[in-house]
Amino acid sequence: MSGFETIIFDKRDGVGYITLNRPHKLNAYNMQMRDDLYDVLGAVKDDDEVRVVIFRGAGEKAFCAGADLSEFLTAPSPIVARQVRWERDIWGRLLGVPQPLIAALHGFVFGSGIEIALFCDIRIAAEDARFGLPETTLGIIPAAGGTQTLPRTIGRGRALEMLLTGQQMTAADAFQSGLVNRVVPRETLMVVAEETARKIASYDQAAVRACKEAVVRGLDMSLASGLKLESQLSAHVSAARRKHHKVKSLIKKERST
């Protein structure tokens, strides 16, 4: 799959790579990128060859420096903008991808950039990464889930402080606060992201997806409901595996007779 204007998509060995590709604009998120991501995620979620996805940014300076504000003043009325938001629900689609998503982050990770990263399951940052949600300094608020995903990732207290003061974070701060899982030297960022992706891709995919679902959906539930969800998913994964082994041994038996 290719031919996108603002992103590059390729896949190798079970790993899908989505590269934000507007390096001359610090990979700023614009309407075309929204449409490209919407299409690629729609294809990826149904593509069993893609077992795990890595998000990354092209160029030296940024994963994504945020939304392209030059489009903001020409935005349609709030009513139409809201309609479009739910017609092309890119963030809902990102949230609905069953495969694990890994964000490989370098340079500026601001606004929509950090919000994309927050929808990913594992975040790996280069030492030069800088994080921020500058919306409250611009007379707006985050609109790609940031006010919801950030406190769920780093806690309400720190999220409030970051948003209410417009404070930025270094890679070290991001690691300390749990915003990113690991910080690595810039030159090894993709190596580490790929190692992590390959490890996940090597596991039983039903189990991997069930783990993701149990954690993500379970956090929205009471503990009792979350435990029930976990036991249902785990029973489903075990049953699938038993069936798989049974079929395999039947085939073996048939071949040997």
Added chain:
Amino acid sequence: MSAQNATINFETQGTVAYITLNRPDAGNAINAEMAASLSDACDYINRHNEIRVALLQALGESFCLGSEAAQPPYAVSQLIAAVTKPVVAAIQGGALGQGLELALACDIRLAADNARFGLPQVAEGSMPYDGGTQRLPRLVGRGKALEMVLTGETIDAAEAKRIGLVFTVLPVSSLASEARKLVDKISRMAPWSLQFAKEAINKGMDLTLDQGIRLEADLYFLMHTTRDRTEGITAFLQKRPPVFEGK
């Protein structure tokens, strides 16, 4: 606007409101009069659009050592939590019992290096009653909250920072000036952005992620109707600092 009474000083300067606990000889313990004054101050802040941010601070050695003994307890943290604008707490010395519960209701906590935090009520045969059992685990996680509530032990500023109860620890001598700098900075940001962001986080954390995202989007599109949004984006594109009017 400025009001002085026995228990708190309430003062506004431009767009910033200062609430100063003023019972230093009693460890700023919360009594009926202080609770009533806090209620008035919070009302004032909510009702006056020109106020963009509030600082809660305390005179004397300690921020607040809890509730006045031998008085029925007066719940106050819900008043602070219901302020729609950002509230910053500047904490020196002890923030114990209801004093910690008060600090937990604020959005941002700055601590002096001599600050101590704890919910000692269990040791007195009582329990936290002003939001502590709900706000503490939501802030520092269930494990640490249970430990603090069940042992009644206090922690120092470094430990508070490590577990995420506070994020900034300052020398006690610079706490007041740094707190003032921070609220000044916040007062220059877009007021409706701050209020909506606060609402999106605080209300959204009680919802499922999906519902929270919907709340955020609705607030975001409401922002489209403000002049400050146009100003913020125009200023950014023109590479100049924005001037927000709260309109």
